[in-house]
Amino acid sequence: MAGYQIIKGMENYSNLTTTLYTISFGLLLLACLLLLLMGFEIMENNYVAVIAALIPITLSLGLVTDKLEHSTMYSVLISVGFLIAVALRLFSSGKIASLSLGVIHFLSGSVIFFLPIILYFTGKAEIQILMISFGGVLIGSGGMLLGLLKAGKSVLAKEKVVSLFPIILFFTTTAFVIGLAG
Amino acid sequence: MKNESIIKRKYKLYWPLIKSMQTALLLVTGITGYVSARCPVMTWETFAGLTISLFLTVSGSTILNMWYDRDIDAKMDRTKHRPLPLGTLNPTEALLLGLIVSIMGVGLALSMSFIFGVVVFAGLFIDVVIYTIWLKRKTAWSIVWGGISGGMPILAGRALGTGEIDAIGILFAVAILLWIPTHILTFSIKYFEDYKNAGVPTFPSTYGNHRTRIIIALSSLGAALAIAGVAYGIGLSWGYLRLFSVLTVGIVGLAGFSVFQPSERVNFGLFKYASLYMLGSMIMVIMGTL
Numbered sequence: 001m002a003g004y005q006i007i008k009g010m011e012n013y014s015n016l017t018t019t020l021y022t023i024s025f026g027l028l029l030l031a032c033l034l035l036l037l038m039g040f041e042i043m044e045n046n047y048v049a050v051i052a053a054l055i056p057i058t059l060s061l062g063l064v065t066d067k068l069e070h071s072t073m074y075s076v077l078i079s080v081g082f083l084i085a086v087a088l089r090l091f092s093s094g095k096i097a098s099l100s101l102g103v104i105h106f107l108s109g110s111v112i113f114f115l116p117i118i119l120y121f122t123g124k125a126e127i128q129i130l131m132i133s134f135g136g137v138l139i140g141s142g143g144m145l146l147g148l149l150k151a152g153k154s155v156l157a158k159e160k161v162v163s164l165f166p167i168i169l170f171f172t173t174t175a176f177v178i179g180l181a182g
Numbered sequence: 183m184k185n186e187s188i189i190k191r192k193y194k195l196y197w198p199l200i201k202s203m204q205t206a207l208l209l210v211t212g213i214t215g216y217v218s219a220r221c222p223v224m225t226w227e228t229f230a231g232l233t234i235s236l237f238l239t240v241s242g243s244t245i246l247n248m249w250y251d252r253d254i255d256a257k258m259d260r261t262k263h264r265p266l267p268l269g270t271l272n273p274t275e276a277l278l279l280g281l282i283v284s285i286m287g288v289g290l291a292l293s294m295s296f297i298f299g300v301v302v303f304a305g306l307f308i309d310v311v312i313y314t315i316w317l318k319r320k321t322a323w324s325i326v327w328g329g330i331s332g333g334m335p336i337l338a339g340r341a342l343g344t345g346e347i348d349a350i351g352i353l354f355a356v357a358i359l360l361w362i363p364t365h366i367l368t369f370s371i372k373y374f375e376d377y378k379n380a381g382v383p384t385f386p387s388t389y390g391n392h393r394t395r396i397i398i399a400l401s402s403l404g405a406a407l408a409i410a411g412v413a414y415g416i417g418l419s420w421g422y423l424r425l426f427s428v429l430t431v432g433i434v435g436l437a438g439f440s441v442f443q444p445s446e447r448v449n450f451g452l453f454k455y456a457s458l459y460m461l462g463s464m465i466m467v468i469m470g471t472l
Contacts, residue, residue: 022428026431033458034432034451037451
């Protein structure tokens with residue numbers, strides 16, 4: 001689905017939006033491939049957490065640059081936030097680094113969830129765009145499941161989370177593709 | 183009933199001799215080379231001929247390779263269960279089978295087009311004589327010749343489509359040549375002891391794992407650049423080029439990761455990703471051309 005979106009689904013965007021969506025869907029595609037080939041242990045790597053944060057960041061940036069007239073403030077905010085999170089990951093302790101990444105996820109996730117809803121209810125987009133919000137909820141749920149698992153507070157067994165995650169990723173990507181087609 | 187059981191038994195013995203996944207991947211590269219030529223007239227007869235001749239020749243060279251290497255296969259855990267080292271298949275029978283299948287493949291290729299046949303024969307000759315018989319047991323650099331022979335199916339397919347050996351065809355072959363180290367060297371790191379026991383020189387045993395990983399990273403980058411050149415040269419749309427860039431980031435990133443944070447998991451992940459990358463690139467060229 002992500003490959004299809006990258007090849008066929010980006011014909012009417014500006015170069016910047018196309019690049020941002022390509023990074024977002026590209027990272028989704030690579031994440032799925034690497035999970036398939038190398039297993040879930042790969043997610044325990046520090047760098048993977050940082051790179052994975054680029055998925056919601058670039059998707060939200062793509063949405064903002066595509067749908068809003070004024071996107072500079074959010075772009076600067078989220079980019080600087082991401083750079084700080086990377087620096088903290090490299091030079092700081094685990095908790096502060098995790099917290100900074102959490103903030104970035106929260107900000108970009110909020111844009112992915114709320115912006116399509118606002119656009120639809122103000123008549124600026126078709127109903128399909130709500131699928132992006134739905135996709136955001138799905139991947140957010142997946143992220144929370146993994147986060148709780150990593151923190152040792154999971155309500156589900158590891159095997160259950162591991163078997164659910166690919167399904168969540170599939171439906172998330174499908175929802176994003178349908179949403180952007182609107 | 184008796185005939186059926188003989189056929190089944192032979193099939194079970196012969197099938198492992200052709201390394202079906204490797205053969206299939208090389209077959210896909212050959213088909214990609216042909217399709218990339220955008221022939222104005224593409225007949226099913228030519229397409230079937232291309233597929234059958236390449237399948238027979240690649241299978242034939244693999245059988246001959248297995249026949250010649252049966253002694254070292256017997257020394258390696260990974261390969262000692264193959265029919266020849268196990269003794270379930272007579273070596274003479276395997277040699278005859280390899281020769282017959284190879285001759286059929288090259289013969290069919292020559293009957294279709296002289297230049298196609300010559301390139302197919304060159305692939306067979308380089309793989310069996312230069313790589314397997316002459317260099318494999320002498321130098322780790324033999325994989326360069328293995329890589330050149332691996333590039334022949336795609337060059338042959340392209341030559342069949344265009345009627346000549348052109349720059350795109352050579353770039354295709356270079357891409358395969360540079361991809362081969364990623365595939366083979368990650369494998370030789372994983373099965374280091376096996377190759378050592380068999381006395382086969384490899385890059386890890388000659389130059390060490392760290393240098394080998396650097397070579398893997400550089401060759402992955404080279405392969406990606408060569409395929410990018412092909413993709414641009416044959417005029418693939420930006421959509422395919424974007425997806426291709428994404429997959430390339432994956433292989434170069436993994437190769438870089440294997441240099442700076444080496445582990446068994448990353449190494450074997452790179453091995454599997456490299457196959458997927460090549461298959462994905464070929465499928466993109468086919469889909470983008472059609």
